[in-house]
Amino acid sequence: MEKSRIQDLVIGIVCAAVGIWAWIISLQFPATTQMYTHVALGAFIGLSAILIVWSVIHAKVPGGEVVQPAIFKNPMLTFVMILVYVLLLDKIGFFVASAVFMLGFMWFMGYRKPLTMILTTVGMLGFIYLLFVYELHVSLPEGILF
Amino acid sequence: MFSAIASSLNNLFTVEALIGLIIGVVGGMVIGALPGLSATMGIALLIPATYGMDPTAAILMLAAIYTSAVYGGSISAILIHTPGTPSSAATCLDGYPMTQKGEALHAIGLSTTSSVIGGVISAIALLLIAPPLARVSLKFSSPEYFLIAIFGLTLIASLSSGSMIKGLLAGAIGLVAGLIGFSPDGYARYTFKIPALLGGVSLIPAMIGLFSISQVMIQSEERGLNTTTVKEVAELKGRFLPPWKEFKGLIPLIGECSLVGVLIGILPGAGGDIASWVGLNLAKNGSKHPEKFGTGIPEGVAAPEAANNAVTGGALIPLLTLGIPGSSTASVLLGGLTIHGLQPGYQLFSEFADITYAVILGFLAANILMGLVGWAAGKYLVNVSKVPIPLLLPCITVFSVLGSYAASQNINDVYVAIVFGMIGYLMRKYGVPVAPVVLALILGPMADSHLFMGILQANGQPMLQYMFSRPICIGIFALIILALFAPLISKFISEKFQSKFGKVGEAAEDV
Numbered sequence: 001m002e003k004s005r006i007q008d009l010v011i012g013i014v015c016a017a018v019g020i021w022a023w024i025i026s027l028q029f030p031a032t033t034q035m036y037t038h039v040a041l042g043a044f045i046g047l048s049a050i051l052i053v054w055s056v057i058h059a060k061v062p063g064g065e066v067v068q069p070a071i072f073k074n075p076m077l078t079f080v081m082i083l084v085y086v087l088l089l090d091k092i093g094f095f096v097a098s099a100v101f102m103l104g105f106m107w108f109m110g111y112r113k114p115l116t117m118i119l120t121t122v123g124m125l126g127f128i129y130l131l132f133v134y135e136l137h138v139s140l141p142e143g144i145l146f
Numbered sequence: 147m148f149s150a151i152a153s154s155l156n157n158l159f160t161v162e163a164l165i166g167l168i169i170g171v172v173g174g175m176v177i178g179a180l181p182g183l184s185a186t187m188g189i190a191l192l193i194p195a196t197y198g199m200d201p202t203a204a205i206l207m208l209a210a211i212y213t214s215a216v217y218g219g220s221i222s223a224i225l226i227h228t229p230g231t232p233s234s235a236a237t238c239l240d241g242y243p244m245t246q247k248g249e250a251l252h253a254i255g256l257s258t259t260s261s262v263i264g265g266v267i268s269a270i271a272l273l274l275i276a277p278p279l280a281r282v283s284l285k286f287s288s289p290e291y292f293l294i295a296i297f298g299l300t301l302i303a304s305l306s307s308g309s310m311i312k313g314l315l316a317g318a319i320g321l322v323a324g325l326i327g328f329s330p331d332g333y334a335r336y337t338f339k340i341p342a343l344l345g346g347v348s349l350i351p352a353m354i355g356l357f358s359i360s361q362v363m364i365q366s367e368e369r370g371l372n373t374t375t376v377k378e379v380a381e382l383k384g385r386f387l388p389p390w391k392e393f394k395g396l397i398p399l400i401g402e403c404s405l406v407g408v409l410i411g412i413l414p415g416a417g418g419d420i421a422s423w424v425g426l427n428l429a430k431n432g433s434k435h436p437e438k439f440g441t442g443i444p445e446g447v448a449a450p451e452a453a454n455n456a457v458t459g460g461a462l463i464p465l466l467t468l469g470i471p472g473s474s475t476a477s478v479l480l481g482g483l484t485i486h487g488l489q490p491g492y493q494l495f496s497e498f499a500d501i502t503y504a505v506i507l508g509f510l511a512a513n514i515l516m517g518l519v520g521w522a523a524g525k526y527l528v529n530v531s532k533v534p535i536p537l538l539l540p541c542i543t544v545f546s547v548l549g550s551y552a553a554s555q556n557i558n559d560v561y562v563a564i565v566f567g568m569i570g571y572l573m574r575k576y577g578v579p580v581a582p583v584v585l586a587l588i589l590g591p592m593a594d595s596h597l598f599m600g601i602l603q604a605n606g607q608p609m610l611q612y613m614f615s616r617p618i619c620i621g622i623f624a625l626i627i628l629a630l631f632a633p634l635i636s637k638f639i640s641e642k643f644q645s646k647f648g649k650v651g652e653a654a655e656d657v
Contacts, residue, residue: 008312011315011578029329030331030333032331033335035597036594040324040325043321044318044321044322047311047315047318051315067575074367074369075363075364078362078363079363082547086547098544101540101543108369109535110369111536111537128545128548135198136195136199136552138198140548141551
């Protein structure tokens, strides 16, 4: 079987499994709630099944790009950095967490010009302060610092 | 209508609306000129900046971003052979050869003039066609709205840029995500006793995650590989505005392409990319020297640019009157309307006429302002493409986090954004488009509540039988069937013209 078809097959199986699980849960819902829920889940499970069948029928035909697992390394590290940044928002405040994240992410992406990095960070956070805090009065997360 | 237009001027000529207009035009041009950023992502990212704004200024800013981003994409297409948006791909074919011949500024001038004319014609069409069309929605009740939502959902097939099955599956993912929270009859579905889920999936954080955070993750794949987005930009010399003799000969072509662009914009599922190819084909078929296309001739720039900007006003017609978003950008704009409490339909042209007409007139002004800004700063704008990616990505991320939070000042929304960011990233990597998820997140709950109301209204009669007893429902059924064939026609046109004119550089992905 072509690798791209295996990918599609896995997507179809995962979606179908989630859909069936959601359907089982929906059996506890009242009849009026069940009606549209089953329409949406029916579409989801049905389309997952079509994708599974399609991948099997076209198993030998290349279909789309094959995603190499190695490509996920940097995006997953990026995701972890974003997650840590969000977790820090409530702890050390929006502006401090954002400054740390921005400088860290620029460095992570391979940028090595400290002055430009600092100016970009200050400029961006200054703009956010003026627009959101000063002008729109949005109350941003505050932490132990400010 | 005229009295509504007159009173809407008070809404338009406010400091806030004018600032929104200027930010929208300049911001849209910058977003469009940056390869990798699309109008859709730009609007999703900037909706949060509109929360505290007056609805007129907010919607005007978003609409201005839409039209300016389409124009901005042509600047990088002409100067560096990289279309900033998918709509500008056709412009590369003659725009870049003009740059190579030392006529870059001339090409940008042509693109600016044609985009302005296309945009202005589309704004006039919007002003003339939308109000009477909106009256149709007066006759709508729950069964019609349910079918309109279903009609919108059938457009998912058209929004799917790759595999249709995966596009439809993406729509189903959106429908399932839309089930979370209270159902119309008040039952808490899939909330697992987590209070944060009771209100359902917040639309704006989900959109920001799907379009912006996933884009940051995709671009981070190139960590350390490149620090700038583009190669050297050609030196710009010469005349900006086309000579009158040349322009006079182009007027009929620009007019024709603009009208075609408006029609394509009205058609659900066909956007600026299709329009620009159709425009280029019109120019070639009507030309006395078709063999010169692709060598850098003015017609090859004017035709696609007039057509793709004319799409923007056309796409707003079904969006404002019936709530049907025909493209991913329009679906995000629909989200923007919803956030400001504006429901598409007759209400927009009656109760909220002051806002709506101010937005339409402002949209007209945005297209003119776009020309002035392009004339004054177009040649410098391409420099934004030189911003290093490592500086750009943290800014997009911080703005995404801030945008998700600012909606309801709730940290849970930021988690929604990053979860949808991961989902969006994986979907895009495996060829599943993300735009249908947004459309389904908007239309799913609408279908859900109107089905529930429709059943109550049918008073025991089978729903399908009840719907078939209503003439408008039968009409919408016919549209649904037509929409199911639209992707096949759209694919045929796109493939036919792309094979005819050849492939061009990479554009921002139409997600």
